[in-house]
Every structure is written in structure tokens, then in C-alpha cells.
Amino acid sequence: MNLLGKAKDLLGRASASNDPLVDDLVDALGSDAVKVDAAHRALYAHDASVFDAGFAGPTCYPETTEQVVAIMAVAEKHGRAVVPRGAGTGLAGGAIPLGAPVIVALTKMNQIHDVDTVNRVAWVGPGVVNLDLTNHLRPFGFHFAPDPSSQQVCTIGGNVANNSGGPHCLAYGVTDAHVAAVEVVLIDGSVAMLGGLEDEPDGLDLRGAFVGSEGTLGIATKVAVRITKNPPAVTTLLLSFDSVADAANTVSEVIAAGVVPAAMEVMDQRITVAVENYVGAGYPRDAAAVLLAEVEGLEAGVALDAKKISEIGRANNATQVRVAATDEERALLWKGRKTAFGAIAQIAPDYYLHDTVVPRAKLAAVLEQVYEIADRHDVIVMNVFHAGDGNLHPLLLFDRTVEGTLERVHAAGAEIVRASLDAGGVLSGEHGVGVEKQPYMAEMFTDADLDHQNRLRQSFDPVCRANPGKVLPMGHSCADIQSLRQTPPGVWG
Amino acid sequence: MDLHLNKEELNTCVQCGLCLPHCPTFRVTGDEAMSPRGRIKLMREVQDHDAPLTKEVIRSFETCVQCRGCEPACPSGVPYGHLMEQTRETLAEAGEITPLWQRLAFKPLEQPVALKMGSAALAIAAKAKLVPKRLGLPADLAVRQESLTASGDDLYLFTGCVMDAWQRDVHAAGQRVLEAAGFGVTPTGSLAPCCGALQAHAGLLDTTRDLAQTMMSSLSGDDRPILVDSAGCGAAMKDYGHLLGTPEAQAFSARVFDIQEWLAQHVASLPKVEPLDLVVAVQDPCHLRHVQKVHLATRTVLAPFVRQLVELDDDGLCCGAGGAFSVLEPELAGDIRARKVDAIQRVSPDVVASANPGCSMHLGGAGVATEHPMTLIDRALTT
Ligand SMILES: Cc1cc2nc3c(=O)[nH]c(=O)nc-3n(C[C@H](O)[C@H](O)[C@H](O)COP(=O)(O)OP(=O)(O)OC[C@H]3O[C@@H](n4cnc5c(N)ncnc54)[C@H](O)[C@@H]3O)c2cc1C
Ligand code: SF4
Ligand code: SF4
Secondary structure: OOHHHHHHHHHHHHHHOOOHHHHHHHHHHOHHHEEOOHHHHHHOOOOOOOOOOOOOOOEEOOOOHHHHHHHHHHHHHOOOOEEEEOOOOOOOOOOOOOOOOEEEEOOOOOOEEEEEOOOOEEEEOOOOEHHHHHHHHHHHOEEOOOOOOOOOOOEHHHHHHHOOOOOOHHHHOOHHHHEEEEEEEOOOOOEEEEEOOOOOOOOOOHHHHHOOOOOOOOEEEEEEEEOEEOOOEEEEEEEEEOOHHHHHHHHHHHHHOOOOOOEEEEEEHHHHHHHHHHHOOOOOOOOOEEEEEEEEEOHHHHHHHHHHHHHHHHHOOOOEEEEOOOHHHHHHHHHHHHOHHHHHHHOOOEEEEOOOEOOHHHHHHHHHHHHHHHHHOOOEEEEEEEHHHOEOOEEEEEOOOOOOHHHHHHHHHHHHHHHHHHOOOEOOOOOOOOOOOHHHHHHHOOHHHHHHHHHHHHHHOOOOOEOOOOOOOHHHOOOHHHHOOOOOEOEOO | OOOOOOHHHHHOOOOOOOOHHHOHHHHHHOOHHHOHHHHHHHHHHHHHHOOOOOHHHHHHHHOOOOOOOHHHHOOOOOOHHHHHHHHHHHHHHOOOOOOHHHHHHHHHHHOHHHHHHHHHHHHHHHHOOOOOHHHOOOOOOOOOOOOOOOOOOOEEEEOOOHHHHHOHHHHHHHHHHHHHOOOOEEEOHHHOOOOOHHHHHOOOHHHHHHHHHHHHHHOOOOOOOEEEOOHHHHHHHHOHHHHHOOHHHHHHHHOEEEHHHHHHOOHHHOOOOOOEEEEEEEEOOHHHHHHOOOOHHHHHHHHHHEEEEEEOOOOOOOOOOOOOHHHHOHHHHHHHHHHHHHHHHHHOOOEEEEOOHHHHHHHHOOOOOEEOHHHHHHHHHHO
């Protein structure tokens, strides 16, 4: 740092902080890269989820692995927890800070370091935006396959931490299948390379343990992602139905017939109307449900698959089958599907999005239950889901300023999760556990399972300073409680 | 503090974050406080939870370019532009933003004579390299220009304030192009000195309302279309209906067209000529693309007159000019511009077509060759 910078820092510090933790962070990173004011603490107290805001400590904006190492050292010295954060689009509360931790915002580590089309790997910073990577790869004829609906904003680091999925993960698999290696800064400040570029790296698959660890095992500072060749041909179909059950049944029959579409997404009428209001892609407003299906591969195969899907749809009472004629039409249809969650504010200011997975054959039955549960609790529900892999996303819409609503929403949500588990489903399709699904972990896993998970975590982080209070239920997580000592309330946060 | 924001409008934001990558200030800082989601959240904290107006909160509001790139990106339809304008008005009235020197700086805009004298002085100073570099002004500002005369009464051509002083060649070119398409044109000149866009951005909405009234009364009497060749002015004038909320203002706004928007309907009337031998990249001014949403017209009118049109790959991200923003926040504006310059270099055009004087000057300050679509077409027509 130059002299002027140092002088500015000293001045800034004298007025901004009488907290030794902050002073050390500023020493390590410079004053521009550390924010502790009330506005930042308010903004970083939550992510895109509906859960209560946490309490943010200082937010740091490192630009290099070395700076992340330095942050870890300062946090260790002061015994403070550390919470990594990407774009803050998580829906399970994973980036909500508990216990005034140091927040490590990785948005500035957004370099695409290297693209190797021969070995089909790209090395990227954790703050690289998912869609920016795919756009960058386009001229090479490649893309990054996991495409969460939030792909225009969410980061690769967040995708890795949540093992995120997306519409096209039906054919390609979720993030885990597309991560070769991760450089991680562990809680003690050491740097480890997990996984490798060889097909069968030696030893335990620690890379696999890290993917989906939601920031509880350390901070990813560089990721080697596998890149996927763009298919020669793509066809997108839009099928309309008079009932959600018909759409769901079409999906299970398509898969049963041996067709593996790249994506199969269902939206019910309410959400379709909201989406259409925003994109104007020609989604039918009068259909009870629409199915967006995409097939890709070689020209001839694509045509056959598309035909098969239309036939199955018609056999299940599809009222209309439309094939996107141009790339623009295709893009617009997908834009609609991918902005669905945001579009709901046209209807209510808050939403709570669930994320369970049920066996495909039970889709129609569970959906019926979902509508019934929502009705009983008097909340509006909309359904939009990755139908191909049975990943349900019931959206509960509400206005939190209306007294008592939040309680009803949580009660309905809890019943929906139970109904999915009862049908043989799992807790989280792709959004992670975070603070959201913690209470259900004990229903899904046995004590022994949870104990093993906790021991794995402790071997990375014996003191539980990495994103404490997340994923594992309290009783099962080591020293979380200690890390979570709250800063006195009263400060605006 | 009550920011006087409409509760319903404020509530439409679900904090999903889909707008973040479309925000130039978030793109270059990675800081939530410099993002639309963050700014909206802070508006809520201030209005609903009485959070104090700290310097960081004010900074968050002041650093907004008001490019409104976040609006089309928002699936919930949050009317961000109105929220930010209203916030600024409340803060300006409370004396929290837009200090006196800035208010005084806007004054000459409302008085054409003063502006022209000041501008000529600035142009000479720029030539003599006396203008601080951070202003990013190109060295070749015009000092004296030909005057415009009416050629008929089919259309008004709005000539405005800054642009008339600095880029009158654009008006002249626009007028010739319109005439070539068979229209008789009346330049508005001193009939309508200033649209009030810059004042509105600074929170001085009352001044804008006054200017709107002045313009409306001098251009009423018939319902001639009013064409505008500056994207920022056009956007402001199309918003008078909302700003004043009267039927007259709404009717006035309905008469306002961007010049490209208008000509796109009449390309067939323009003579067929040999296109200029140039590769032209289209830079969409934010207020043409995100606010007026008529940016595609630029391509329609320009395509027949140049060898090749190329698109930038940055999804219409702001260039950082933002009215007076590049002067008030030179560092941020420079970082934002650097991204735009990179995008331009990736397609290596001969020239960049920009339909907004602010963008042209800001990009010109980084050495990018820019030209208004109208001067390009005019050149093709006259050479
Ligand atoms: C409109 C909308 C649509 C969505 N659609 C989908 C979808 O289709 N599929 C899907 O799977 N998800 C979806 N999500 C959820 C969310 O976008 C994903 O979970 C995404 O991967 C989160 O990325 P992020 O950068 O925002 O991470 P954040 O929310 O910032 O963080 C998420 C978690 O990752 C951790 N983390 C972040 N960066 C790192 C790092 N570098 N190292 C270690 N840990 C880290 C955080 O601590 C936190 O626990 C959607 C969200 C929204 C708002
Ligand atoms: S402004 Fe719109 S896109 Fe941005 S966070 Fe709010 S709802 Fe989402
Ligand atoms: S108007 Fe532009 S700068 Fe302001 S928040 Fe929206 S996108 Fe960001």
C-alpha cells in the first residue's frame, strides 16, 4: 500500500473503529476492503431467503487467496466465526451471519483464470457469476452445465457450496458432477487443493465432501470446473394441460419411455400468468399447467425425442404442443421460467420457496397434497418445479406485514416438507439446508448419520468457526453454541 | 425518516438479487450497498425502521447512476427509477444531498444564453487543456456552430440545453435526415430551453416540474410530434405525464419520440444510398434501452447506411456517464467505463454509435471514437 493509502487508513480507522478485530482486518486488506458501518451490517444480515436476519460483523472483500488466508488468521486470533458469501441469492439462509461473524464477500474474486478446451476444464475464481462463465465460454463452443434459475447472478462458489442444480441438470447432473478440483482456505488459514484434474484422483474424495458443505468446511478460493460442449441441435417444446396432474404424469411417462430430455420444467397456472406478465413469451394464461421440455443432441435424435414427448403429452390430454421456432423464442421461454420466483411479487411481497424432492411416480399425488395443505392454512401456493427429477418448488406467497401470516406460512411449509418425506422424498433438492431445513435433519437422518457428518465437519474445523449454526442441527454440531455468542443487541443491524 | 416513498412500490422488491449483475456500480464494487437490492433495502430501513441517515446510507443513494438497468432485469416490476427519484427529492429538500454549488451549476442549463457562453468558454478551455482530466471531456468540443432554421411544421426537433451548446452538429444532421425523409422540421431552440432531466436526477424535482410546464406551454397549440435526439432528454420528457400527473402532461408525453424511434417507422422514405464503409458498434444509452425501451430502432435506421453493425456483449450495461454522474463520481464512473471500453474492444469497430451526448462525451474521454446515429446517416446521405 502506498503512503497516501496508509495515511487514509489511519485516519479512517481513528474515526471508524475502536474494535481491534476491525483494525487487524484493515491492516491486512486496506480500509476500502473492510466495511463495518450500520448500513453494510444491515445489508449483509440476510440473503434472498425469508429467514430472520442474522447479525453481521465486518464484511471483507478479498481479491486474492492470500487475502482470504489473512482474514482467516485475523479471525482465528480474535476467535471470531467466518461466513463466506457469494451473491447472496441462497434461499435456505446459508449466508445469514449468526453471532456477528466476519463476512467474506467473494464478489471481487471474479477472474476466469484459464480455459482449457482440450481437457474441458476452466479455472475460475469463486466470485465468477455462473452466466458470465457460460457467456465467456460461448465463443469456444462450450458452457457450464449447472444452470440454476438464478444463474445470471449467483456465483460459482455459491453453486459449489450448495451443490446447486438447475433445469438442465436433469441430463447433466448437478454441480458436483462438474467440479474437478477446489482450492480451499481452511479455517486455520492453510490452503488445500481438494480433488484434481485426473479422472481418478488418489485418496479420499474430499472434493466431494466439500461440494455441498455450505461454507462449513472452509472457503473456496479457486475452482476447476468441467466445461460441457454445446449440443449441435436443441428443440424446446411447450405443452399446455388442463390439470397439473396431467403434466406431472407426462413427465414420469417420458422418463419411463427411456427419453432423457435435457430439461423438463412444470409451472402451474398462477405462476405462468405472473411470468407471462413479465416476459410476454406467449405462455398460455388459461392452461392449468405448462410443461417446458428441452431435448438436445444430434439433429435426428432430437427430432425423434421431440416427437415422442409430443405424443406422450397428447396421450395425457395436452391441449396444445408448441415447438419454439427460433432461438429468440427459446430464449424468451427460458427467461420466463428462470425469473419465475422473482415475478411473484406481482402477487404478494414475500415468498417462501420450498425445495423437496419426491419420487417421480408420486409427483401428482404429492402436488395434490401441497394444494390441500396450503388451502387449509389459508396461504397462496404456486408450483413451479424441476419435474424431470421430482424436485418440487412450492412457493408460498404472503405479506409478512399482515399479523400472523408468517406463522401460517411456516406451519404450511412444515407440513409440505413432511408430506414429501412421507412419500419417500428428501429434504433438499438443490438449495441447501442452511438454517432452513436444520430442524428436519433429525427426521431424515439417524443419530449415527448425523454424528458422522459432524465428525467430518470437525476434522475440517474442530472449533466450528466456519459458518456456524448451519446445516447440522444444534444438538449435533460441536462448538457452534460458543461461536454464536451474540453481540449485544441495540446496534442497528 | 419518511422518504415519502409509495409503500406498495417499495414492497414489490422480494430481495431476490436478479438485478445485481445489471447494476454497473455493483459490477465494479461487488458491494451490496452499491446494488439496487441494497439501495431498496436501505430505503426500507430508513422509511420503515427509522434507521439513521448515516453517511454510508447517503453514499449508497448518491452512487446510483440512475441508469435503471435494474428495472428491465426485475421480474417483479419494481419501479426503481421512481423510488430513487423520490428518495433524492426528499433528501435534497432536507438538505442531505445536492449541495448549493451543484444547484447553482444546474442554473445555466435553464438559461440558454448563459449556457452557451459558459460552454464556449469550457470548449476553449478544453482545447487549451485547462479542463481537469477527471471531467473526461474530449478536447474537440465545438466552439461555434451553424444555427438551425425551421424548414416546415410537420415536427418539432427538440434542441435542449447542453446538447445544443455542445453538439449542435447532431441536431443539424438530424434535421437534414428528417428532411430527407420528407418532413418539415421546426427546431425548438429557445422555445424549450431545458428538459429538466439532470435536475430530476439530483432530486430537484420542483425545478423539473417548472421546466416541464414552460416547455408544455410553449409547445402546445398543436399536436405536432416532438422528436428528441438525446436519450436522456427524451426519457425525461416522456415522463412528464407521471411527474405532473395531469391529462395535459400525459398528452404532451405521448407526443414525444426518440428520433430513431420515429425514423424507424419511416426508413422506407429515406433515399437509398451507398452505405458508409464502416463497422459500427451500437452502444445503447441506458435511457434509450432501459427507460424508453426503443433501442432496437437505432439498428433499424442505421443498418442501411453503414457496412456492418455489431453488437456489444455486455447486455446493455451502463457506461457510467449518467448525466452529471461522471463529473460527481469520476472514480466510479471511470471503473464502469473501463468495462464498456473492454466490451467495445472485443468487437473492434471503426466507430461507436451512441444516441446520447453524455455517453459520447464520457466514452470520448477514454479515447473511444463515437458518433451519433444521425450524423452517420447524414454523412451517408450527403457523401
Ligand atoms: C430467483 C432465484 C432462483 C433460484 N433458482 C435456483 C435453482 O434453480 N437451483 C438452485 O440450486 N438454486 C437456486 N436458487 C438458490 C441460489 O441461487 C443457489 O443456491 C446459488 O448457488 C447460491 O449462490 P450465491 O452465490 O448466491 O451464494 P450465497 O447465497 O451467497 O451463499 C450460499 C451458501 O454458499 C456459501 N458460500 C458462498 N460462496 C462460498 C465459497 N466461495 N466458499 C465456501 N462457501 C461459500 C455460503 O456461506 C452459503 O452457505 C435460486 C435463488 C433465487 C433467488
Ligand atoms: S429489485 Fe427486483 S430483481 Fe432486484 S432484488 Fe428486488 S425484486 Fe429482485
Ligand atoms: S439505476 Fe443503475 S446504478 Fe442505480 S441501482 Fe439501478 S442499475 Fe444500479
